[in-house]
Amino acid sequence: MPLLQPPPYKPKFPLQSGHIQTIFPRLFRKVSLPPVVKRRIETPDGDFLDIDWHLASSTRLAVIAHGLEGNSRRPYVLGMARALVLAGWDCITYNFRGCSHEMNKKSGMYHSGDTRDLHTVLKYGLDHGIYEDAALIGFSMGGNHVLKYLGEDPEKVPSKVKRAIGISVPCDLEKSAMRLCDKSNFIYSNYFLRSLRQKVKIKNNQFPDLYPLDKLSSIKNIVDFDNAYTAPINGFADAIDYYRQSSCKQFLSKIKIPSLILNAEDDPFLTPECYPVQEAEGSQFISLQIPKYGGHVGFADIPIEKQLWSESRAVRFLNT
Known part of the structure; x- marks a missing residue:
């Protein structure tokens, strides 16, 4: 798909700095969204994953993956879940191994290329039989998980997965x-x-x-x-x-569902190689949008309590 035009999103001063965008929401944004259901599910290898299930009585499910050393209760995760619940989506947010309150039993922890737990959580939600459509959303490392998962073995992805979003993704x-x-x-x-x-x-x-x-x-x-x-x-x-x-970049050409990548131009974690322009231009499924502002998993504005631009953009993409 053609590279999407930069959006009109322009935050107020001082949030026109990539570093401030990255730090400010983490320090000052508070999101209250208690999970309707907290569950511990078993993995195929005999370990466990802790998940939070946010319900909107919907037939659509979104699975949200956090970033490096994050968890399911971080404000950026809760903010996205809240935006999607209000837009009519059930959401499952899950903790990578080693990121919940109890250390996992097996020797391995999570890493950037391990997509097995994402598949486990997605299947767990879909196996309840109440969802007609599903979407995947990942932040930073979680975005790499989502995009790699979709491209590394497209036949393995459940057919109910219709769309995906990666935010601040270190594609390289x-x-x-x-x-x-x-x-x-x-x-x-x-x-x-x-x-x-x-x-x-x-x-x-x-x-x-x-x-x-x-x-x-x-x-x-x-x-x-x-x-x-x-x-x-x-x-x-x-x-x-x-x-x-x-790295998910090598798998993008094999993705077979509409997927949106949002990587800010001022992201302090990303280099030019992390913006997959050629891959997006050569794919009928990948859309890449590069806002001028946003930092790393930021996209905030003042007042900080309002819905983030990335959350509004995600809702538009999933509901269109």
């Missing part, structure tokens, strides 16, 4: 990881690493051979972490091999 994981290592992004890098280090310590109690603590002292950035833990635990040669196998 290698380039995005290198960008996170920049000095300008040290706040985000330190935030992620602090959380990941704590999880390694917990997993060390379960699997000391797989999660040795002596590696932690040498980790300075996300690439170091993926070299030390993510890659070897999940069968990759190293971090670069992990990024190249897990």
Whole structure:
């Protein structure tokens, strides 16, 4: 599909900065949306996933995937769920392994290329037999999950999945990881690493051979972490091999349902390689829109309590 024109979205000062867009909503946006149903579901490999089910008495289901070191109760996830419930969608938001209140039982945690749990949650919702249509929405790493899932094995995707949206997607994981290592992004890098280090310590109690603590002292950035833990635990040669196998960009041409990618021009996590212009132009199913503003999973405005531009855009795309 042709590259979509940038939208007229222009936030008020000071939200015309990518860094402020990225940080401001995380600090000051509050979204109250208690889940109607909280459930723990079993995975095919004998582990568990914690999900929140937000109900609108609908025959349409949206599954929402959060980003790196997020969870189902983050404001950006709840804001999207609230917008969709008000627009007539049931929503399931789920926690990646290791991101709920209890550490998972199996040795592995989530990673950028593992789409098995997304499929498990989607099938769990659809197997209830009440939904005629479904949609997938992913933020950042969750967006990579969604797009990779749709393209890596299109025949596996349930036929009820009609549309998908990826927001702030690092379509080229290698380039995005290198960008996170920049000095300008040290706040985000330190935030992620602090959380990941704590999880390694917990997993060390379960699997000391797989999660040795002596590696932690040498980790300075996300690439170091993926070299030390993510890659070897999940069968990759190293971090670069992990990024190249897990990036959704190589799978976009195989996607067979209408899918929208929203990547802001001022996103501090993304490099030019993360904006799949050629892939969108060569596909009849992929639409890429690049707003001038929005940061990484931002798209806010003042007052901060209002519905985000990305939430309104998602509703328009799913309901059209």
